[in-house]
Amino acid sequence: MKTFAPLLHSYWYLFRGAGMTVLMATTAVVPATLLGALLALAQIFGSRATRSAIVGYIFIIRGIPLLVLLTFVYYLLPLTGVDLPPFWGVVLVLACYYAAFMSEAFRAGILSLPQAQWDAAKSLGMSRRLMLRIVIFPQALRLAAPPFINLCINLIKATSLVSIVGLWELTMASREVVERTLAPFQIFLAAAAMYFCICYALALYGKYLERRVLVGH
Amino acid sequence: MPIDVHFLARLFPALLEGAEVTVELAVLTMAICVVWGLVVALGQATRGPLGWAAGAYIQIVRNTPLLIQMYIVYFGLSLVGVPLSGFASGLLALCLQNGGYVAEIYRGGLQSVSARQYEAGRALGMRRWTLYRSVILPQVIARVIPPLANQGISITKDTSQVAAIAVMEIMKVAQVWVESSANTYDVFLAVGLIYLVLTSVISVGARVAERQLAFVS
Numbered sequence: 001m002k003t004f005a006p007l008l009h010s011y012w013y014l015f016r017g018a019g020m021t022v023l024m025a026t027t028a029v030v031p032a033t034l035l036g037a038l039l040a041l042a043q044i045f046g047s048r049a050t051r052s053a054i055v056g057y058i059f060i061i062r063g064i065p066l067l068v069l070l071t072f073v074y075y076l077l078p079l080t081g082v083d084l085p086p087f088w089g090v091v092l093v094l095a096c097y098y099a100a101f102m103s104e105a106f107r108a109g110i111l112s113l114p115q116a117q118w119d120a121a122k123s124l125g126m127s128r129r130l131m132l133r134i135v136i137f138p139q140a141l142r143l144a145a146p147p148f149i150n151l152c153i154n155l156i157k158a159t160s161l162v163s164i165v166g167l168w169e170l171t172m173a174s175r176e177v178v179e180r181t182l183a184p185f186q187i188f189l190a191a192a193a194m195y196f197c198i199c200y201a202l203a204l205y206g207k208y209l210e211r212r213v214l215v216g217h
Numbered sequence: 218m219p220i221d222v223h224f225l226a227r228l229f230p231a232l233l234e235g236a237e238v239t240v241e242l243a244v245l246t247m248a249i250c251v252v253w254g255l256v257v258a259l260g261q262a263t264r265g266p267l268g269w270a271a272g273a274y275i276q277i278v279r280n281t282p283l284l285i286q287m288y289i290v291y292f293g294l295s296l297v298g299v300p301l302s303g304f305a306s307g308l309l310a311l312c313l314q315n316g317g318y319v320a321e322i323y324r325g326g327l328q329s330v331s332a333r334q335y336e337a338g339r340a341l342g343m344r345r346w347t348l349y350r351s352v353i354l355p356q357v358i359a360r361v362i363p364p365l366a367n368q369g370i371s372i373t374k375d376t377s378q379v380a381a382i383a384v385m386e387i388m389k390v391a392q393v394w395v396e397s398s399a400n401t402y403d404v405f406l407a408v409g410l411i412y413l414v415l416t417s418v419i420s421v422g423a424r425v426a427e428r429q430l431a432f433v434s
Contacts, residue, residue: 063416064409065374067388072405075395153280160282164381171284184292192281192289199280 006181007190014187017173018194024087024169025156028094032155033148035095036102043107054103061100067161069093074165090162098155105151109144110136142213149206153199160195170194224400228407235390236411242304242386243373243415246311250372251365253312254319258327261320271320278317284378286310291382307379315372322368326361327353358430366423370416377412387411 043054073089084092113136121131163172174191178184260271278286290313291306301309330353338348380388391408395401 060409060413062370063374063413065377065388065412067377067380068391068405068408068412071388071392071395072401075401075405079401157280157282160284161378163284164378171282171288174285175288178288178292184288184296188285188289188293192285195281195285196277200276203276203280 003183004186006177006183007186010177010181010187011190013177014170014173014190014194017168017170017191018198020169020173021156021159021171021195022198024091024094024159024162024167025152028091028098028159029152029155031091031095032098032102035099037106039099039103040106040110043103044110058100058104061097066093066097066158067164069097070161070165086165086167090165090167094155094158097158098151101151101154102148105144105147106140108147109140109142112143113139142209146206146210146213149202149209153202153206156199156202157195220406221400221403224398224403225407228394228400228404231390231394232387232407232411235385235387236415238304238384238386239373239376240415242308242311242376242379242384243369245308246315246372246376247369249308249312250315250319250368253316255323257316257320258323261324262327275317275320278314279321283310283314283375284381286314287378287382303379303382303384306382307376307384311372311375311379315368315375318368318371319365322361322364323357325364326357329360330356355430359427362423362427362430366419369419369423373415373419374412 039054039057042050046054070090070093073093074086077084077086077089117135117139118131121135126135159169160171162169163175166172170191174187178187181187257271257274260267261275262268263271287307287310290301290310291303294301294306334352334356335348338352343352376386377388379386380392383389387408391404395404398404
């Protein structure tokens with residue numbers, strides 16, 4: 001029992017850290033999804049210039065580690081004179097970063113619909129708006145749901161990186177506790193278990209959605 | 218923002234030294250994961266406790282952050298008398314995490330080959346080994362190369378996280394230079410460029426490999 005004493009004293013602190021992780025991830029996932037959807041639509045229906053701008057954006061985001069962008073913003077924010085609290089700075093970076101991946105997931109969902117769906121809607125005399133709203137989007141969203149959930153899991157895991165630039169969440173909390181108790185195994189394993197509970201719950205939901213997607217085919 | 222050429226001339230050799238460590242870590246991780254992922258995928262395909270253990274391994278490493286895994290390996294193992302260097306801990310954690318992802322990629326590749334391919338091979342009187350070598354594996358390889366390349370890109374980006382356990386790769390070198398020179402823009406521009414080059418090499422290489430190896434389009 002003595003081995004787990006550090007945990008008994010600090011589990012509540014870790015739980016609060018986990019709460020902060022969830023708060024940060026949910027705050028970031030909303031703008032990431034909206035921006036991702038916007039980018040996906042602009043890349044499919046936009047002009048040539050818009051399309052190449054978005055391709056460039058995705059290329060850059062996919063090629064640079066999130067940690068580089070987070071550190072960049074961490075050092076840069078104080079220099080620009082913009083009075084943005086670190087929490088929002090980090091949320092902004094996470095949102096812009098994951099928007100690029102989400103737009104790819106959404107775009108793949110829309111483009112993997114068979115051409116016949118577009119043709120059928122057009123031949124029924126639907127306007128483009130109506131066609132997108134009642135034919136394309138409902139099906140595309142179902143296809144994009146499993147990769148979307150995976151991206152959410154990645155985003156939650158990625159929030160651990162903000163501890164490197166000094167923000168407080170589960171990983172930072174566990175590091176603080178380890179510095180006080182010198183029990184890295186117990187504390188980090190407990191933190192890992194908390195991340196696992198959050199992410200695995202989402203993963204199970206994703207699997208459920210995936211099964212539902214396959215029902216139609 | 219004017220770019221200081223003299224500063225860049227001093228910065229680049231240092232960053233390239235860091236890049237060498239990054240490339241070493243990334244290449245070693247990829248090489249190990251290609252094999253380890255296959256072992257896990259084959260293990261998962263079996264029934265009984267081995268299959269269950271492989272499945273649990275995949276879920277655990279995929280649903281916890283790499284950073285926490287690194288901390289467990291780096292700080293935890295040294296406490297129980299197995300002190301690993303930062304580089305070795307980083308490598309071990311990177312392999313643990315990405316092995317889970319690569320195993321899933323193999324599983325997806327194997328499942329995507331339809332049962333008829335096996336039946337047709339057997340109907341032609343092929344032996345098990347011939348069937349796999351000349352019918353199944355070429356199709357699997359063609360299908361796993363694009364996701365493997367994506368994983369390679371993600372591994373390369375993930376190596377930046379070993380900066381948190383004091384390994385002098387690009388990211389850590391960059392942090393040192395930013396803190397000693399306050400030339401944030403130049404340093405991050407250079408770091409971003411190096412990562413973009415590294416990840417682009419992987420995607421171009423994958424496209425070439427795909428064209429060489431794929432006989433089914």
